[in-house]
Every structure is written in C-alpha cells, then in structure tokens.
Amino acid sequence: MRLLRISRASPEPYDSGQEEELAMTRFTGHLLKIMAEFTDYSQIKITGGKMSRIKFVLTFFVLFFTVLRPLVAGGMGDKEMRYLKEGLESYNLTLDELKFDKKWVRDDTFRLKVVTRLMDNPLDVPDFISQEGDFCDSVALYSLSKLLIHTSYLIDAPVKGKDVERNLRKKNINWTSKKLSDKLNEAITLILTSFEMAEPYLKKSFNKLTEEEIERLLVNAPIVWSDDEDSLEADSLKGILYKEFALSFDTTSLKSDTMLKYIKNIDRISLLMSSVILQMGVEQALKTLENVALEDIKDGILLDTMTTYGRIVIGGTGNNSYKDNYALIIDIGGDDHYSGRFASGIGIIYEPFSVLIDLSGDDIYTSEKICNIGSGLFGCGILVDLEGKDVYRGHHNSVGAGLFGTGIIIDNGGNDLYEAGYFSEGAGFIGTGILYDSGGDDFFRGFDWTQGFGSIFGYGLLINKGGNDVYRAGGRYIHHPLLPHDYRSFAQGFGMGFRPDAGGGIGFLYDTEGNDFYNSEVFTQGGSYWYSLGMLLDRKGNDYYNACQYAQGSGIHLSIGMLLDEEGNDHYFSRFGPSQGEGHDLAVGFLIDRKGNDSYMVSGGQGVGLTNSCGIFIDCEGNDLYASSEKLGQGSANSARGFGGFGAFIDIGGRDTYPKSRAGADETIWTDGSYGVGMDVESGEEPEKKEYAQRDTLKKDATVEELFETASLWEVAENKERVRNARERLKDMGLKAIEYVIENKMETKSGLELRAIEELAKAHPDSIEPLLLELIKDESRRKRGNGIWVLGKIKSKNSVDSLTAALSEKRNWRLRNTILRALGEIEERKASQVIIPYLDDEKERVKITSARALGRLKNENAIMPLIASLKKPFFTVRLACENGIVAIGDSAVVPLLNTLEETKDAKTVFHSISALGRIAQDIDSVTQRKTRLRIKKVLLPYLDKEERSLRAQAVKALSLLNDEDINELLKSKKNYETDPFVIGVYRKY
Numbered sequence: 001m002r003l004l005r006i007s008r009a010s011p012e013p014y015d016s017g018q019e020e021e022l023a024m025t026r027f028t029g030h031l032l033k034i035m036a037e038f039t040d041y042s043q044i045k046i047t048g049g050k051m052s053r054i055k056f057v058l059t060f061f062v063l064f065f066t067v068l069r070p071l072v073a074g075g076m077g078d079k080e081m082r083y084l085k086e087g088l089e090s091y092n093l094t095l096d097e098l099k100f101d102k103k104w105v106r107d108d109t110f111r112l113k114v115v116t117r118l119m120d121n122p123l124d125v126p127d128f129i130s131q132e133g134d135f136c137d138s139v140a141l142y143s144l145s146k147l148l149i150h151t152s153y154l155i156d157a158p159v160k161g162k163d164v165e166r167n168l169r170k171k172n173i174n175w176t177s178k179k180l181s182d183k184l185n186e187a188i189t190l191i192l193t194s195f196e197m198a199e200p201y202l203k204k205s206f207n208k209l210t211e212e213e214i215e216r217l218l219v220n221a222p223i224v225w226s227d228d229e230d231s232l233e234a235d236s237l238k239g240i241l242y243k244e245f246a247l248s249f250d251t252t253s254l255k256s257d258t259m260l261k262y263i264k265n266i267d268r269i270s271l272l273m274s275s276v277i278l279q280m281g282v283e284q285a286l287k288t289l290e291n292v293a294l295e296d297i298k299d300g301i302l303l304d305t306m307t308t309y310g311r312i313v314i315g316g317t318g319n320n321s322y323k324d325n326y327a328l329i330i331d332i333g334g335d336d337h338y339s340g341r342f343a344s345g346i347g348i349i350y351e352p353f354s355v356l357i358d359l360s361g362d363d364i365y366t367s368e369k370i371c372n373i374g375s376g377l378f379g380c381g382i383l384v385d386l387e388g389k390d391v392y393r394g395h396h397n398s399v400g401a402g403l404f405g406t407g408i409i410i411d412n413g414g415n416d417l418y419e420a421g422y423f424s425e426g427a428g429f430i431g432t433g434i435l436y437d438s439g440g441d442d443f444f445r446g447f448d449w450t451q452g453f454g455s456i457f458g459y460g461l462l463i464n465k466g467g468n469d470v471y472r473a474g475g476r477y478i479h480h481p482l483l484p485h486d487y488r489s490f491a492q493g494f495g496m497g498f499r500p501d502a503g504g505g506i507g508f509l510y511d512t513e514g515n516d517f518y519n520s521e522v523f524t525q526g527g528s529y530w531y532s533l534g535m536l537l538d539r540k541g542n543d544y545y546n547a548c549q550y551a552q553g554s555g556i557h558l559s560i561g562m563l564l565d566e567e568g569n570d571h572y573f574s575r576f577g578p579s580q581g582e583g584h585d586l587a588v589g590f591l592i593d594r595k596g597n598d599s600y601m602v603s604g605g606q607g608v609g610l611t612n613s614c615g616i617f618i619d620c621e622g623n624d625l626y627a628s629s630e631k632l633g634q635g636s637a638n639s640a641r642g643f644g645g646f647g648a649f650i651d652i653g654g655r656d657t658y659p660k661s662r663a664g665a666d667e668t669i670w671t672d673g674s675y676g677v678g679m680d681v682e683s684g685e686e687p688e689k690k691e692y693a694q695r696d697t698l699k700k701d702a703t704v705e706e707l708f709e710t711a712s713l714w715e716v717a718e719n720k721e722r723v724r725n726a727r728e729r730l731k732d733m734g735l736k737a738i739e740y741v742i743e744n745k746m747e748t749k750s751g752l753e754l755r756a757i758e759e760l761a762k763a764h765p766d767s768i769e770p771l772l773l774e775l776i777k778d779e780s781r782r783k784r785g786n787g788i789w790v791l792g793k794i795k796s797k798n799s800v801d802s803l804t805a806a807l808s809e810k811r812n813w814r815l816r817n818t819i820l821r822a823l824g825e826i827e828e829r830k831a832s833q834v835i836i837p838y839l840d841d842e843k844e845r846v847k848i849t850s851a852r853a854l855g856r857l858k859n860e861n862a863i864m865p866l867i868a869s870l871k872k873p874f875f876t877v878r879l880a881c882e883n884g885i886v887a888i889g890d891s892a893v894v895p896l897l898n899t900l901e902e903t904k905d906a907k908t909v910f911h912s913i914s915a916l917g918r919i920a921q922d923i924d925s926v927t928q929r930k931t932r933l934r935i936k937k938v939l940l941p942y943l944d945k946e947e948r949s950l951r952a953q954a955v956k957a958l959s960l961l962n963d964e965d966i967n968e969l970l971k972s973k974k975n976y977e978t979d980p981f982v983i984g985v986y987r988k989y
Helices: 018-035 051-063 064-072 080-091 094-098 111-119 122-138 142-154 163-169 181-203 211-223 231-237 240-244 255-266 268-289 705-712 717-733 734-742 751-763 765-775 781-793 797-809 811-828 829-840 844-857 860-872 875-888 890-902 906-920 929-944 950-962 965-975 978-987
Strands: 300-309 310-315 330-331 344-346 353-357 362-364 375-377 382-384 390-394 399-402 406-413 415-421 427-429 429-436 445-446 460-463 470-473 483-493 492-495 508-510 515-519 523-524 527-529 533-538 544-547 550-551 554-556 559-565 571-574 582-584 588-593 599-602 609-611 614-620 626-627 646-652 670-671 676-681
Touching: 080 094, 080 676, 080 751, 094 122, 094 429, 111 122, 111 533, 111 559, 122 142, 122 508, 122 533, 122 559, 122 588, 142 163, 142 268, 142 406, 142 429, 142 460, 163 181, 163 255, 163 268, 181 268, 181 310, 181 330, 181 353, 211 231, 211 240, 211 255, 211 375, 268 382, 268 406, 268 429, 330 415, 445 460, 483 492, 492 523, 492 559, 492 950, 508 929, 523 527, 527 550, 527 559, 544 550, 550 554, 705 717, 705 734, 717 734, 717 751, 734 751, 734 765, 751 765, 751 781, 765 781, 765 797, 781 797, 781 811, 797 811, 797 829, 811 844, 829 844, 829 860, 844 860, 844 875, 860 875, 860 906, 875 890, 875 906, 890 906, 890 929, 906 929, 906 950, 929 950, 929 965, 950 965, 950 978, 965 978
Parallel strands: 310 330, 330 353, 344 375, 353 382, 362 390, 375 399, 382 406, 390 415, 399 427, 406 429, 415 445, 429 460, 445 470, 460 508, 470 515, 483 523, 492 527, 508 533, 515 544, 523 550, 527 554, 533 559, 544 571, 554 582, 559 588, 571 599, 582 609, 588 614, 599 626, 614 646, 646 676
Antiparallel strands: 300 310, 344 353, 344 382, 375 382, 375 406, 399 406, 399 429, 427 429, 427 460, 492 508, 492 533, 527 533, 554 559, 554 588, 582 588, 582 614, 609 614, 609 646, 670 676
C-alpha cells in the first residue's frame, strides 16, 4: 500500500481568464464548421489565445446569422420557433417571457453556471444539447482528454489544455525493461510520467481538508448513492475500502450537510487537472502502442513488477488471467479475464491512478469489488479496450464512475455487455464519469444513478457511436412510497441535486445511430431533479423509449430535462407523468422529435407546464399517434403560487391521430389551463417518403436462373428497383422464362417465388396455360397445387372442367381448398353447383373458401345455401357466408327478407339483418322504393327485441339506409335505450 506521496513538482497556477478564451474558441470553431459549407473559411485554423485573427469571422457570422440559422443542425429550427412564437402570442406573450424566474431557492455555491443560464433561457436548451452531441462527435479514441477539458468548464472547474501539455513535457520518467520492446517501454514511460505529473495536482485538491475529514469522506463515499431503504447493504459497504486494505477507520456517519461543507474545500480544478493529465498520457501511450510489432510478442506474462506507482503487468498475445490489484496493465492480445482490482484509482489509502489497456481479444472484466473497472475515488481510473466482444460486470460505483475523481471506460468496438450496480456506466459526482463505446450492438444494465448520471459538480456521460443497443436501468430499488411496485432509475441522461441544499450536475446519454431500446422506470431518459441538467440525444434509428414516471424530457423541481430524437420512427411510453416534455415546479422540460412516424403514450404530459414550469413538446414531421388521459396534457399549464406556467404542444406536418377525449386534431389549435396551447399545423403536407439506396441490378447477360432468383426477393426498400428490373426482364424473355419455371420451380414452397411466377404467368397467360393444365395430372401434389393456384390467378376459363374433375379425385382431397379458391377466382358461374356442397365440409377453412368463391361467382343458386350456412357454429364461417351473400347483391334481398319473416334462429337473424343493411344502402330510393319500404318494415321491429345484439344490428342496418324519417326515429329510440352496448352503436351510426 502507498499513501499519496508528496511530489517535488508544483502545480501550475490557474488562469481564470482561460475559461472565456476557450469558450470563444469553441464557439468560433462551431461557426467555421457551419460556414465551411458556403465559403473557403474551413481552411482557417484557430489557436487558443489568438482571438484577434478570427474577429472578422465573428463579424461575418453576426451579419448573416439570420440567413444561416435555418441551415444549422440544432435542436430548434426557425419553423418550430415561429410556431412557438404564435402559440405564445395567443396569450399576448413573447418568447422572452419564458425567461421568467425559476430560481426561487437560493444556491450560490453549488448551482452550475450552465444550469443557471439554461433555466433563465429555456429556448437555448435544444441548441445546447445538439451542440454537446456535436462536440462528442468530434472526439475519438485519441482525444477524450478534449472531452474532459470541455466538461470541466461545464461543471465550473475549468482546466486549461495547454497547461496539461506543458506538464507532460516538463518531466520524463525513463522506464526501461530489457524484457520489453522499445515501444512498450516508451508507452509505460508515458503513462508513468502522467502519474508523476498528475499527483501534485491531486494532492493539492485535498489540501484544505484535514486527515479526519478525508477519512470520513473515504469511509462514507461508497454509500453516498446507496438506497435509503436498504440499510443492511449500506452498513456492509460503509468503510469497505478500509476493510479491503486492512486499515482501521472511524465509523461515524457523515451527514449530507457536513459532506457539502467538505466539498466546498475541495480544489476541483486541481482534481480534474490530474485526470486530464493522466488521460493525455494514456492517449500518447496508445499512439505509441500502434507501432508495437505484434509478431515479436510472446504468449503469457511478459513483465510483472512492483514499482513506487504500484504493480505493473504487461501481458502477451495469449489468454491471460489477472486476479490481483494493479496500477498498470497493458495486454497485447488474447481473450483475457480480469477479476482483481484494475483501472481503479483510489487515492489516500491505495493507488490514486490506475490504467488498463487491452489491445485485442474478447475479454471479460468482472469484479465484486466496489469502485472498480474504470473508477476514480480521490483519483482516476482509466480502462481502454481497443478490439473485441467484451463483457464488463462490476459492482457499485464502477464501470465509468467518477466519485470525487474521474472514471473512464473506452471501448473501441465490438458487441459488448455492460452490467453494474448503482452509480455506474457514466456517472459523475464531484468529478467525471465517462463510458465511451465507439460501436457495436451493446447491452447496458445498471441499477440506478447510471447510464449518463451527474450530481453535485459532476458530469456523467455515456457515449455510444453506433449499433442497435439495449439500455436497461432499474429493477433493484423500489420507489417508496409513491410507487410501491416500481423501481427507481435516475438514469439515461439524468441530472440530480441534493434538495434543498445543493444543486446537481449534468447527466448525458448520447447515442449516434441504430435501432435502440431504452427501458427504465422512475426518473429517467432526459430528466432532472433540483438545479441540474439531464439530456438524452439519439440521432438516428427507430427507437423505443419505455418508462414509468418523471421521464422523457422532464424537469422536476427547479431543473432542466430534455430528450431530443433527430430521426426515425420512434415509440414513447411513460405510464405516468410528468413526462414527454413537461416541467414540474419551476422547471423546464423539453421533448423534440425531428423526423419519423412516431407514437406517444402517457397518462399526463406532452407539453405541460406544471406548477409554474415551462414544458415544450414538438414533433417536427410524420404521421403520429398520441394518447394521454389526465386533465393536463398535450399543451396545458396550471397555476400555483399565484401565477401560472407555460405548456406548448406542437405537431408539424403529417396525418395524426389523437384520443377522442381531447381537443387535438389535424389542422387545429387549442388552449388549455393558464397558459397552455396545442397546435397541429401543416397536416396537408405529407412528409417525404424515405428513399432507400437501391442495390445494383443484375448485369445485362444475367441468366434466367439469376433473374428468377432476384425476381423472387422481397420487393421493398433497397430491393424495389432490383426486383422490378428482374421481373420485367423475365417477362421479356417470354417462353424461355416460362419453360424454366415449369421445369424447375413448380414444386416451390416459397411465397416470394410464387409471386414472381404469378407475374410472369399474367404477362403470358396463353403461353403458360397449356403447360399448367398438364401439371394438374402430375404425380407431385405440390406441383399440382401450385399449377392450380396459378391457373386461378390468370383466370383460366379453359381449366374449369379439368379443375372440377380434379376436385372429385381422391388424391386431390388435400388440395380441395386450393381448387375451390381457383374456381372462385376464375369466376365461371357454372362452377357454383360443384362448390356449394363444400359449405358443409369438415374443415372450417374449406367452408370459408367456398363461401368466398360463391360470392365471386354471383350465382343466385348459391343464395339459399349461403343463408342456410348462417347458423354454422363458427363466426368466421358465418361472416364469410354473409360476405358471399352481400357480394351476390340485390337478388339476395327477397330471400333475406323471407328468412327474417320465417326463421327464429338468432345467428341467422343477426347476419341476415347485417347483410340486408349492407345491400340496401346501394338500393335506389326511387326506382326500388317498394323494396326499401319492405326492408324498413321488416327491420324496425328488431329495435325493440329483447336480445341486445339484434337491437344493435338493426340500428346499424337501418342507419345505412340513410333515410330522414328513419334517422329521426333512431334519434328518438336512442333516448329510451338502456343497454350501454346498444347506446354505443347508436352513437356511432
């Protein structure tokens, strides 16, 4: 064990002016990125500290801001802003009035500047989250230190990048081992140098704390995020690190107000500076490791030694196992298993800095130790895995967790699994936690305070660049007492403060693309609580968002939450509100979906300003489905404390569906509550259909086999042109293609191949018909069946006699359904007498096919057999017979009327009434007046029948006549109806 050493190096003084300089540099860089599309300014390079060189760029941008703004990729475009402005104007409000004071509780110490700015300027939130995504796009494997510097400014502990680089150049530890290559020695040197340079900053960060205060923090830090209801777990974890390292400790509990007092005395800039130095050292080492000659590396452990910095191990290309505690591991290759303490920076009582780099292999990282696997507690732990399908299974405060420090996991690809307890997978508290995954279909599982969670002076960030991913948070700790059957999550882009004493931090989950599934429960998915900021940004893919409450762009109690989805057909579900663009209690909530046909369901939410808040919901295009049930929803706001809030629901474009109980509808504007507005606009403008990149069509000299194979693919999306081209070319081949199909494909089981055959046959019916007739006699039942099916599709009247004969053959008993269907499609009326007996077949499907075929043939001889079948036991058969009668048409009216006058069978009466109504609606009221009068005379008594099903069916049938006298009678009868089912039919018709 090694206590934090007193280093000879002194930290550089902090220049507060650097914050403004870096912010301006970032801002200007963003502007140049936009302007590069229109000018040659993209060649201009900006260097921090040389702002005079770029003033002309800023001037240019200011002059043309109005022109360029619609082209900027951001969260809120000009169109959305214009409609929001119109909604505000309906209450005589302006955009600036959304800046109303929401900071009713004083917090001058812990509330972040960015939180203050966005609460005061809520319309800046969408652009802010979009720009944060842009910044994440700009970083990669070798530049995450830039991200640490960037986030340091957002959590009010700004680190200067140039000072970090100067520190790394200041002193060089020359590490050499004869067992290793020069490049490996160089990589170790770079990392150990960063250890040496980072340590004085780490020591400085806690200089104002006494040894007793540091001990109390270290003893209690592992249980800061433990569950209040699980006292047994908290007791077992309190002081667990002291127990692990066999150190004595004081068991005195640490109250939150005392911890906050200690936090004030931590030099957070120096704390973060130490982490940035270490991350830069790792990045330099990674570049060096690119040049390691892998062919010269042996299996097994190449080096295992103890140093003043801790234990260092270098593994070769084989499958290695690491079970102990390590300060530095570099593993060259193989499927490795890590189960000790690694990538775990624990200061004061253990090694403050720990790095693990694995260059390749499908690896397993697993540990039951707390604060491990890319974790920093009073230190910094960094894990980098460059390749492979990996498994990360950690305990609490692990897997990318910065707790009074920095924890980082960088996975450069592969389909990976991440599992951890609470405070994990990109969680920051008095520090930064980052989980960076550059691609692959990944699975994330955490209990709570996870997957992009930030609290006091913390930034928690989960970046996932590609893949179809699954995020699951919750399932461990019940949300007592509000929801005793659901679990708390505080996850997937969630910011959290300590109410009422301290504002929180920033939680951000950023996923670039893929069809993703977000499953969480209470407090989640772009949400926040108490002077904090929670963000979820998903840029592409058809995504599912599933939650329970306080979710999907909800700010709760003086905070800001936002969910931004930029593209895809998405599904949003939250069982309860506040959710889906809702602010509650002096808060700001945003949900913006920019593209796609989406569905939204929540009990209450979708643009609600609850309890003096601002809630904004915007869907920018698509045919969308909305559902909500509570009084406040879809553009609502209530009043409290003597004043109101503002809620806006805006749907732009598409044909949308709303619940009938609400005011929403296409091309409608509505208001609700104190200052709530809903707007559905531009509904006539259908969104552009997505164009898919088409796969190449076949070459000109493609064989008939190749053409048929392609013609039998699914003709959708990227295959549309390719399949269409192949089918047209098959038709152009004519007899050659027909002969190929008859000889090679008539025994197919593929429905797609039959589609191709059908289209070819319809193009050349005369050529293929004789060949199909021959197949009726074939020994293969499948060939006979497919041939009969195609004869029906080409309506081959020459085949009727052959099909009728085949129907009577014993060997075709299992093909009778196919033959009956074909006879119906051919529409030769003389086939009716052959089909009628099959209405009594033993198979339900055969009865249905027979009824349908008889309807197509329209032979009056089939009417009474169909009516007789209306009493069959299955509704499927009865409805098929009713449909057959309706298809025959007017000639069935008299037989139906006679049946109603003569029969008492309820099923027959029910379907006869229905069939009469359906046929009668097309009967001319002038030329066939007597027939209509008889229909009314027969049906009217059923309005008073005891059976409610018959009353309801009579209402429906009579309403289809659309006679004024009947409509008046139905209105009168409705007033005396008591059955709710029948009343519902009256209302509908």
